[in-house]
Amino acid sequence: MRKILHIDMDAFYASVEQRDDPSLRGRPVVVAWRGQRSVVCAASYEARCFGVRSAMPALRAERLCPDAVFVPPDFPRYKAVSRQVRAIFHDYTDLVEPLSLDEAYLDVTAPRIASPSATETAQRIRARIREETGLTASAGVAPNKFLAKIASDWNKPDGLFVVKPARVDAFLATLPVARIPGVGRVMQARLRELGVETVAELRALPLEELTRRFGSFGRRLHERARGIDERPVEPDQPVQSISSEDTFAEDLPLEALEPAIRALAAKTWAATARTERVGRTVVLKLKTAQFRILTRSLTPETPPRSAEELAAIACALRARVDLPASTRYRLAGVGLSGFRDRDELAAQHDLFAAPAP
Structure with missing residues (x-):
């Protein structure tokens, strides 16, 4: 153990x-x-x-x-x-x-x-x-x-x-399901519809029902409710991507997504401040009302230098969505990927910079 x-x-x-x-x-x-x-x-x-x-x-x-x-x-x-x-x-x-x-x-x-x-x-x-x-x-x-x-x-x-092995079940039982990573406001509401607000109540739902309703995340809910997590500690794993996403209270058309995209860009940018690496590729994620997932990405010549630049690029990526104007969206996400060390980016810039006249 x-x-x-x-x-x-x-x-x-x-x-x-x-x-x-x-x-x-x-x-x-x-x-x-x-x-x-x-x-x-x-x-x-x-x-x-x-x-x-x-x-x-x-x-x-x-x-x-x-x-x-x-x-x-x-x-x-x-x-x-x-x-x-x-x-x-x-x-x-x-x-x-x-x-x-x-x-x-x-x-x-x-x-x-x-x-x-x-x-x-x-x-x-x-x-x-x-x-x-x-x-x-x-x-x-x-x-x-x-x-x-x-x-x-x-x-x-x-x-x-300290959570001792013998106390895991008792420790988890009374916790609200919101303490499980990935259970945000929307998932809490969906679980509440099933009469589930605590981990103990979540345990009462069969694995089959959780996977039928929530797919692979249902299996994770089943495992976390029982204190199961087999992930090892992985040293020195560099950051590869950072993102934020949100499910809307009601489905929205594409042109109405800008405020949400800007708010998500601000959250993602704040999270990047906690890493020493620089993200080069901007990713916009959308999920339609029919649960179809789309992603659009762009790697600009210069990595975004502010939340405003990140938001502007993410908003512009909506132009690459070619679904009918009547399409409604239930979720949006803004991410940064292609992270590199700052020294590596500086070296690349020096290598490809135009020589001085």
Whole structure:
């Protein structure tokens, strides 16, 4: 049986700002550029008390918390701290799978440093993060990645929660199905129609019915409701794609999708800020009312440099949809793929740049 940790830095970007500027401590801090189309990269816990969240439009955050201190993001500084934290992880295990700058899975089944338990390993890692960076991290300890990720959020901030193998069924039973990854508002509504709001109620549905209604995702629901997740921790997996999608409350025509596409582009762009790589290809995903899925993509000469550029390209990709004008769409998604390291892109630019006269 595996011993998996999920370690998540607490309000990472905002916490770095508060650490480095004592005048910000105890105040609601929002890491974002000001502007009509800016989105929140991170919010301190003081700001979260007012409902401010990551990927929220900055204007809305300002309305929710008029006294918030807006700080422009400093990604080189955040990445430097992230490298410090990852170096600590690697002192305990080679099996580290970063999910972003501020969170990672660790397989400590056979740790590099002698430790009586996975819980003790998590405590040591959190103590070192505090000592060496002045920041706090929350951790979840469990037999698999799915459970560890839920557990790390249980006692935030600066918390530790352990899901022991013998307690998995009891731990999951009372959880709302929304805690299962992939169960968003629309899926919650569909499950609610079946009388399902908790994981225990989900377990009562036969696998056959779940797969008939929800396809391959139905099998995943069946497994997660029983605490099953066989995915290994995969170290050093570079980001290949990042996307956001949403199912509409009612089906919409193609020309009415621009506001949704722009909002999704903002969410995707905010997510890319958490990786050190650059996405080159813009992808627009649409699902018709008849559940037909279409994707359109474009790789511009220069990768998008802002949420606005990403949104503009995604909106333009609608022109490549050749379905009748009467077609209605139930879902849209905006993604970036073809990620490359920044140094690699810079080298390519230098190679193909025109020589100076």
